[in-house]
Amino acid sequence: MSSDKVVQLAHGGGGRLTRELIEQEIVPRFGDGPLRGLPDGATLQAPGDRLVFTTDSFVVQPLEFPGGNIGDLAVHGTVNDLSVCGGEPKWLSLALIIEEGLPFSVLGRILDSVRAAADACGVAVVTGDTKVVARGQGDGIYVNTAGIGRALPEFSLGPERIREGDCVLVSGTLADHGIAVLSARQNMGFVNGPQSDTGTVQRLVMAVRELGAAVRFMRDPTRGGAGAVLNEIVEGRELGVLIKERDLPLAPATQAVAEMLGIDPLHAASEGRVILFCDREAAADILRRWRALPEGAGAACLGTVTRDKGRVILETVAGGRRLVDVPRGELLPRIC
Amino acid sequence: MNYIDGFRDPAVAAQFVRLIAEQGRALAGQGRRVHIMEVCGSHTMAIGRYGIRQLLPGNVELISGPGCPVCVTDPGYIDTAIALAGRGAILATFGDMIRVPGSDSDLSTCRSEGGDVRVCYSPSAAVEIAQNHPDREVVFLAIGFETTIAPVVSLVGEALQAGVRNLSLLTAFKLVPPALYALLADKEVQIDAFLCPAHVSAIIGSGAYEPFAAGYHVPCVVAGFEPLDILYGVNGILGQMLKGEARVENQYARVVRPEGNLKAQARIAHYLEPVDAVWRGMGVIPSSGLGLRAEFAAYDAEKKFGMPVRPGRQHAGCRCGDVIKGKLRPTACGLFDKVCTPDHPVGPCMVSAEGTCAAYFKYTLPDERQGGRK
Numbered sequence: 001m002s003s004d005k006v007v008q009l010a011h012g013g014g015g016r017l018t019r020e021l022i023e024q025e026i027v028p029r030f031g032d033g034p035l036r037g038l039p040d041g042a043t044l045q046a047p048g049d050r051l052v053f054t055t056d057s058f059v060v061q062p063l064e065f066p067g068g069n070i071g072d073l074a075v076h077g078t079v080n081d082l083s084v085c086g087g088e089p090k091w092l093s094l095a096l097i098i099e100e101g102l103p104f105s106v107l108g109r110i111l112d113s114v115r116a117a118a119d120a121c122g123v124a125v126v127t128g129d130t131k132v133v134a135r136g137q138g139d140g141i142y143v144n145t146a147g148i149g150r151a152l153p154e155f156s157l158g159p160e161r162i163r164e165g166d167c168v169l170v171s172g173t174l175a176d177h178g179i180a181v182l183s184a185r186q187n188m189g190f191v192n193g194p195q196s197d198t199g200t201v202q203r204l205v206m207a208v209r210e211l212g213a214a215v216r217f218m219r220d221p222t223r224g225g226a227g228a229v230l231n232e233i234v235e236g237r238e239l240g241v242l243i244k245e246r247d248l249p250l251a252p253a254t255q256a257v258a259e260m261l262g263i264d265p266l267h268a269a270s271e272g273r274v275i276l277f278c279d280r281e282a283a284a285d286i287l288r289r290w291r292a293l294p295e296g297a298g299a300a301c302l303g304t305v306t307r308d309k310g311r312v313i314l315e316t317v318a319g320g321r322r323l324v325d326v327p328r329g330e331l332l333p334r335i336c
Numbered sequence: 337m338n339y340i341d342g343f344r345d346p347a348v349a350a351q352f353v354r355l356i357a358e359q360g361r362a363l364a365g366q367g368r369r370v371h372i373m374e375v376c377g378s379h380t381m382a383i384g385r386y387g388i389r390q391l392l393p394g395n396v397e398l399i400s401g402p403g404c405p406v407c408v409t410d411p412g413y414i415d416t417a418i419a420l421a422g423r424g425a426i427l428a429t430f431g432d433m434i435r436v437p438g439s440d441s442d443l444s445t446c447r448s449e450g451g452d453v454r455v456c457y458s459p460s461a462a463v464e465i466a467q468n469h470p471d472r473e474v475v476f477l478a479i480g481f482e483t484t485i486a487p488v489v490s491l492v493g494e495a496l497q498a499g500v501r502n503l504s505l506l507t508a509f510k511l512v513p514p515a516l517y518a519l520l521a522d523k524e525v526q527i528d529a530f531l532c533p534a535h536v537s538a539i540i541g542s543g544a545y546e547p548f549a550a551g552y553h554v555p556c557v558v559a560g561f562e563p564l565d566i567l568y569g570v571n572g573i574l575g576q577m578l579k580g581e582a583r584v585e586n587q588y589a590r591v592v593r594p595e596g597n598l599k600a601q602a603r604i605a606h607y608l609e610p611v612d613a614v615w616r617g618m619g620v621i622p623s624s625g626l627g628l629r630a631e632f633a634a635y636d637a638e639k640k641f642g643m644p645v646r647p648g649r650q651h652a653g654c655r656c657g658d659v660i661k662g663k664l665r666p667t668a669c670g671l672f673d674k675v676c677t678p679d680h681p682v683g684p685c686m687v688s689a690e691g692t693c694a695a696y697f698k699y700t701l702p703d704e705r706q707g708g709r710k
Contacts, residue, residue, distance in 0.1 A: 246346055259340055262689075264385075313701065317344040318563035319353060320387020322699040328678050 007102045012132025021130060025107060029115045030094070034126040042126035044091060050151035052087030054078055058143045063106065065184040067176070067196030068271075071113035074143040076198050076271055077222070079121045082147050083205040084218040084274055086155030089121055093146045094128040099138035110141065121200045123147065154209040159233050159277075161216040166305040167283035168241055169276045171204050171290050172197060172298035173251045174226050175258060178268030183257050194254040199272030204296050207289040214282035219275050226302070227266035227324045229275055230312045240308025243324070244315045249300040266314075267327040277305065343562030352567035353391045359574035360393030369395045371526045372573055373519070373662055375512060376533035377404035377690025378561050384699030386563040392570065399662040400695070402515050402615065403533060405480045406432045406688035407660055410614040411648030413479075413508050414438030419643060420475050420506070421451035428462040429477040431455045436684045439648040459488045463495055466503035475637045478505040482539040485509050485626060486600040489607045492628070492635045504637040507627055508645070510613055512536050513544055514624035518615075520552050525662050529555040529573040531566070534588050541596025542586040553582040560588040607632055614647055616684065617657020656683035659692050666693040667705040673697060 010017045022038065034042040058074040068076075075092065082089040094114060098107065118125055176197040183193055201220060208215055221229045230241050250258075250265055258265045272295065278286055283301060290296030306313070312324040363370060374380055380400045383389055389398055402408050415438045421427050427443065434443045434455065447453040452472075456462055462476040478488050488505070495503045512533060519525055532545055537558045545556035555576040559569030565588065572585050586592055604626065613625025628636040638644045650656070653671060658664035666672050666685065676682035678694055685693035696705070 255340065311702070314387075316386040316563070317346050318349040318386040318388055318391060318567065319346065320390050321701060322384060322387040323701055325698045 005104045007098050007100060007104065007107065007132055009100045009132055009134055012098070012130065018130070025104070025111055026128065026130070029111050030125045030128070033124045035128070042091070044126065044148075047090055047150040052082050052085045052149045052151050053147070054081040054085070055144065055146035056081060058145075059139065060181060061139055062181075062184050063110065063140050065196055066180045066193060068198035069110055069113050070141060070143055071110035072117035073198050073271060074145045075114055075117035075121060075123070076200055078145040078147040079123055080201045080220045080272070080274070082149040083200070083202045084220050086152050086157050086205070086218070087149030088152055088206070089123045089147055089149040089202060091126045091148045092118060092123050093144075094125045095144040096128070096130045097138055097142040098130065098132045099140055100132055100135040102140050107141070110143075117200070121202055152209055154212045155215060156213065157215065157217050159217050162233070162239060162277045162305055163216070163279075164239060164305055164307055165280050166216060166277050167280050168230070168243070168302045168304065169278065169283060169286055169290075170221070170226065170249060170300055170302050171201065171274045171276070171296045172270075172272070173249045173254065174221065174270055174273070175265035175268035176251055176254050177271040178225065179254045179257050179261075179263065179265070182261065182263070182268075188257070190253070190257070192253060194251065194257050197270050197272040199295055201272060201274040201295070203293055204274055204290055207293060207296075208276070208286050211278070211282050211285065214279040215286075216277040216279070218277075220270070221273055221275050222269045222271060224327050225265070225267045225269055226275060227264065227312065228326050230324065231326045233277075234310050234312060237310055238307060240306045240311040240313060241303055242306045242308065242313050242315065243303030245317045247300060247302065249298050264327075266324055275302070280304075343560070343564045345564065348564055349567060352564065352571055356391070356396070356567065356571050356574060357393050359571065359578055360396050362578055363574065364393065364395045368577070369397070370528050370574065370577060371397050371399055372529045372531055372570065373399045373401045373527045374531040375401040375403045375516065376536060377407070377688070377692070378535070379403070379531060379533065379559070379566065380692050380695045381690055382561045382563065382566060384695040386566070387699070388563060388566055390704065391567070396570070396574065398531070398570075399527070400659070400692040401519070401662055402618065402660045403481070403512070403536075404685070404688050404690040404692065405484065405510060406436055407656065407684045407691050408510060408515075408615045408618070409436065409479055409508050409684065410616050410645070411438045411650050412614070412646050413506070413648070414442060415440075415648045416638070416643055416645045417443065417475070417477055417506055418446045418451065420637065420641065421446050421453060423641070425473040425475045426452045426454060426465060426469060427475055427477060428454050428456050428465055430479075432688050433477055433479070435681060435687045437651060437682070437687075439650075459491045460494065462491060462503060463498060463500055466495070466500045467498065470502060472502065474503045476503065476505050479508045479510075481510055481512055481533075481536050482604075483535040485608070486539065486603050489604060492607055492632055495635065501634070504635050504640050505628065506637040506645075507625075508613070509608065509626040510615065511610075511624050511626065512540070514621050515615065515618070516548060518618060518621045518624070519661060520548065520554065522661065527554065527662070529557070529577065531569050531573065532556050532558040534558065534560045534565070534591065537586075537588065537592045537596070539597050539600050541594050542584055542592050543594045544596070545584045549582045549584050555582045555585070557585045558588045558592050560591065615660070616650070617660045651682050654683040656685045656693070659685050666696040667700065669693070673705075
């Protein structure tokens with residue numbers, strides 16, 4: 001379709017235009033596997049007896065931001081949730097709710113990104129759905145993905161396995177996605193501004209699976225950032241986390257914009273990072289494995305597990321200590 | 337990134353902490369306790385964010401002052417704003433005001449009950465709203481200290497130039513120096529020195545504090561908002577106290593000049609004149625606010641709609657007034673973290689991004705909360 005055409009309400013009506021949308025936009029990109037022939041559901045061969053299954057919806061504004069768009073974000077978000085649960089992602093569903101008036105050029109770029117991200121993650125889009133809503137009833141496009149993966153037998157992960165003295169590692173710089181989306185939304189017009197880190201953490205997880213039991217727990221620090229994730233993990237428990245401000249990995253552009261906007265980088269989201277709790281003895285090995293991968297080049301030790309009863313404490317650059325609170329209110333609405 | 341990291345260097349911070357400890361010891365040797373008021377809300381937040389209070393010796397206390405514009409706004413102001421919304425006006429406001437309690441309600445509740453309350457990130461947005469709704473009255477909630485006043489009052493100029501007549505300001509502008517006079521006159525508040533605001537001082541100039549140093553023998557040090565700025569400022573204050581001096585020191589010379597920003601001062605004087613103002617917890621302080629001059633009365637919401645702001649009532653048991661004056665440590669308030677939290681605030685000091693109670697809630701560790709010190 002030519003690039004100046006837009007999606008019409010009739011594209012969701014189930015008639016000729018719907019067929020056209022599916023055949024021209026979906027089938028060429030995703031029709032080579034179980035989607036071939038457009039069955040009502042995908043029939044799949046189970047890869048093992050334990051599966052991981054998750055779903056996530058994506059409503060990010062703007063749809064395209066420095067470093068990615070809603071398409072690759074929708075793949076990475078779900079794939080990363082499977083990965084940090086100790087899963088090997090296999091299949092995705094893809095459901096689109098399109099607002100009347102969305103240019104086909106934008107839709108095409110988003111779907112290209114879905115395909116490219118899925119390929120990079122080694123997952124296949126095997127089923128899906130498309131709906132169109134009237135102008136004003138959506139924000140361009142909303143995307144839902146659900147994912148199924150094989151549970152890797154090497155991992156037995158759980159926050160209850162975390163012990164005092166464990167190390168808290170992060171696979172790269174913090175807050176890049178949240179700050180990049182916010183600066184794009186405010187039209188700040190930066191040259192070399194913050195770039196979203198949207199990406200897969202799958203290889204990072206696969207790289208440490210041989211270490212098995214030394215890996216206690218993993219999470220991806222999305223909404224609420226590292227601050228929210230760490231607080232969730234220790235809340236109501238005897239354990240706490242101590243992190244050091246001088247060790248926080250921050251990209252210069254992200255740090256500068258966060259400062260300017262008065263946002264704590266510990267409260268801004270990442271979309272391609274993993275936070276991993278591990279036995280102290282294994283920390284150096286994990287960092288070495290991660291740093292050998294391009295997506296883990298910025299891996300760092302964030303801090304250690306303490307007996308600070310449910311508290312996340314930051315040792316500041318000035319040498320003082322303070323609480324790391326959870327973000328409150330609508331700090332960054334609709335970043336994913 | 338030198339402009340950030342340069343002012344956060346841990347090694348330099350450690351040196352300052354050592355110097356401060358030495359001077360603190362020397363003062364303790366003379367039996368002296370030092371009560372330093374950080375006037376500005378941004379200083380309060382930075383002190384919390386960098387854990388600076390714990391780095392100071394036991395006889396040196398940082399007391400948070402009245403420098404959060406939202407916190408010092410009287411509940412009666414919110415009441416008038418809600419009444420204006422009830423009469424169909426669009427309220428345009430900075431986001432901080434949304435949950436500040438009035439006598440009986442707040443703007444958030446007002447909005448959920450159908451009031452048209454819109455959050456602006458820049459005062460200019462209010463002009464746009466007025467242009468987009470020529471059939472409605474738009475009232476901008478014009479609060480703030482000297483830093484905010486110049487850009488906000490420029491709205492009137494923008495509106496005049498664009499021929500916008502359906503926009504007005506509900507003003508509660510406040511001035512820092514008159515509040516400092518009031519605090520120094522209050523015998524219940526012990527203040528030995530002021531850590532003076534960074535950005536307010538950029539407008540009014542470091543010279544504005546000369547009367548406090550000369551008249552009250554109170555050292556005044558203007559400091560920036562970075563951790564090294566604050567430590568440097570505290571160190572400067574202790575140095576003066578050891579020598580028995582009381583001077584104005586401008587340690588934020590990269591931004592602040594002695595005479596301040598003359599252009600901003602001229603703009604403020606063009607539109608505004610001194611008025612008596614009500615401060616939450618402090619009552620009426622003469623000539624401590626600014627109101628629109630008579631020739632701009634058409635842009636003055638109180639006059640335009642005949643709805644003067646009258647003092648409101650605050651929640652029984654709320655001690656924000658004492659917190660604002662530096663008489664009460666937030667953690668010593670009976671409501672703190674029990675009834676009053678950022679999610680369910682009782683008073684404005686827990687709501688505002690620069691509120692003293694919010695800073696304590698967000699940053700202080702439990703052992704500090706229980707300790708006797710500020």
